[in-house]
Amino acid sequence: MGCAKDIVEYVGVPRFLFSDFPLGNPAGRPHDRESQDATLELALLLLETAPAPRTTLQSPLRWSDDPDWKLDYSNIARLSPEEIARRRAEFDRQKEIAKRIRDKPEAAE
Amino acid sequence: MNEAEDGFGFAPDHDEPIPYRQRIRDYYQTLGYGAPYRWAHYAEVPFAPVTRPLAESRVALITTAAPYQPDKGDQGPGAAYNAAPKFYTVYSGDSAADHDLRIAHIAYDRAHTTAEDSNTWFPLPALRRTAEARRIGEVAPRFHGAPTNRSHRTTLDVDCPELLRRIREDRADAVILVAV
Numbered sequence: 001m002g003c004a005k006d007i008v009e010y011v012g013v014p015r016f017l018f019s020d021f022p023l024g025n026p027a028g029r030p031h032d033r034e035s036q037d038a039t040l041e042l043a044l045l046l047l048e049t050a051p052a053p054r055t056t057l058q059s060p061l062r063w064s065d066d067p068d069w070k071l072d073y074s075n076i077a078r079l080s081p082e083e084i085a086r087r088r089a090e091f092d093r094q095k096e097i098a099k100r101i102r103d104k105p106e107a108a109e
Numbered sequence: 110m111n112e113a114e115d116g117f118g119f120a121p122d123h124d125e126p127i128p129y130r131q132r133i134r135d136y137y138q139t140l141g142y143g144a145p146y147r148w149a150h151y152a153e154v155p156f157a158p159v160t161r162p163l164a165e166s167r168v169a170l171i172t173t174a175a176p177y178q179p180d181k182g183d184q185g186p187g188a189a190y191n192a193a194p195k196f197y198t199v200y201s202g203d204s205a206a207d208h209d210l211r212i213a214h215i216a217y218d219r220a221h222t223t224a225e226d227s228n229t230w231f232p233l234p235a236l237r238r239t240a241e242a243r244r245i246g247e248v249a250p251r252f253h254g255a256p257t258n259r260s261h262r263t264t265l266d267v268d269c270p271e272l273l274r275r276i277r278e279d280r281a282d283a284v285i286l287v288a289v
Binding site: 001002004005006007008010011012013014018020021022023024025026027028029030031033036037039040041043044047048050052053054063067068069070071072073074075076084087088090091094095097098101102 | 120121123124125126127128129130132133135136139140141148149150151152153154155156157159163168189190191192193195197212215216217218220221222223224225226228229230231232235236238239244245258283285286287288289
């Protein structure tokens with residue numbers, strides 16, 4: 001189950017339930033049990049019925065009537081030079097934190 | 110005048126799955142990082158047909174979410190990206206219990222979702238409901254956490270074999286991997 005269609009299909013998986021939702025919501029809409037149960041049911045259905053590897057099933061659920069949310073994620077064309085500089089500094093900082101945990105797991109305990 | 114305006118009812122051009130690989134490549138290149146990330150990529154993909162009815166099957170769950178660690182900074186809802194709670198070894202948890210798993214260590218869409226409801230990325234309660242409804246035989250005794258390590262070698266040589274070992278130990282018939 002996932003939201004990044006191009007990445008999962010590029011990797012290649014036996015079965016893929018795709019939700020065309022913002023990253024972070026592969027199992028349904030927040031605070032909406034009906035949509036979460038429907039999403040898992042589609043995953044189970046896919047498990048039972050996929051005829052071959054790389055079978056993708058797209059959930060019919062829509063995140064929003066307005067598709068403009070799709071323009072924002074990591075869209076460099078929408079960022080100012082100042083914002084790009086800020087994000088670069090933050091990315092370096094987080095990478096350093098991740099490196100410290102990976103190299104010395106006990107230091108992160 | 111575009112086609113939609115012509116009355117064909119076509120959706121806007123950008124109303125399609127987001128081209129993440131292109132976006133991410135352009136993003137990091139503009140931020141000044143040279144060599145683009147290389148995603149795993151296979152021409153041949155394995156496939157195992159389901160051999161027994163789901164109503165008699167034991168189904169396991171794999172997640173990329175991380176256990177909440179109060180001493181590791183803001184982990185949301187709505188937290189900025191936070192690498193501190195990242196984990197680098199496979200972990201497992203009791204499927205019968207409730208768990209507080211977060212995704213602050215992952216680049217989810219912070220502009221359009223807030224990570225308030227863990228059921229949108231960790232459907233363990235929903236999976237238990239399918240067992241109660243006898244849609245599946247049972248939930249495997251443990252769920253497993255897959256590290257989002259950027260080393261392909263570690264993922265392939267260490268984490269994946271370990272996940273498979275645990276899944277087999279749990280005698281699961283099928284696995285649902287929920288990737289954030």
